[in-house]
Amino acid sequence: MEYLDLSPYDYLGFPLPMRTVGWLGRRYGVQCASMAPMAGAELEQLKAISRRLASRTLGWHDCDFCGAFEGNGEYHYYLPDGEIYAAPMMILHYVEEHGYRPPRELRDGLQAAGQLRWDRRAERLHSVLLDQSEELEFRCHAAVDLANWNDPRALDALRRAAHDEDLVDVAGDEIGRSLAAFVDRGLARDLLAEDLHDMVRYGIDEASSR
Ligand SMILES: [Zn+2]
Known part of the structure; x- marks a missing residue:
């Protein structure tokens, strides 16, 4: 393309x-x-x-x-x-x-990228991720890209997604990679003790081993 x-x-x-x-x-x-x-x-x-x-x-x-x-x-x-x-x-x-x-x-935007404030894009990804009536493909995209926001609302949505069976079946590892970003940021240290699906844990481990 x-x-x-x-x-x-x-x-x-x-x-x-x-x-x-x-x-x-x-x-x-x-x-x-x-x-x-x-x-x-x-x-x-x-x-x-x-x-x-x-x-x-x-x-x-x-x-x-x-x-x-x-x-x-x-x-x-x-x-x-x-x-x-x-x-x-x-x-x-x-x-x-x-x-x-x-x-x-x-x-021009490179330098400031990575310091995002919660905005309409975050709201949209947040609601897509948690809405079971949305296309599964969209929800998978949201699980990846929501980790761009260093924000407790993104973390909360991803933690909920980690217990959504439909989503975990297709994107458990991506949810894990997104959660690993918050562990790195010190926002989710208690997460590692949580009972998580194997695929989610695999994603966390893979992201952490880099
Ligand atoms: Zn080339």
């Missing part, structure tokens, strides 16, 4: 509107390659917010320019200005190997 940067994202269903960055291919080539390559602190900031993959089981992306393959999944960048950018896992490869430079809209 190839998009011009900042196009509306429509590759997979998602409960919030997103815009695309780094979906490169042969048609448009390496967008913005003529500008100075991304390096130094800016590149480190992009890497720092590219730790957690979303939509890991769907959508394969190889590099059209050199054939490299780095696996599948997407990064979702939640910026404080309210925008969400979706990038394929290959974005770091494009930046480091092919001189791709993400658009200013994303670069």
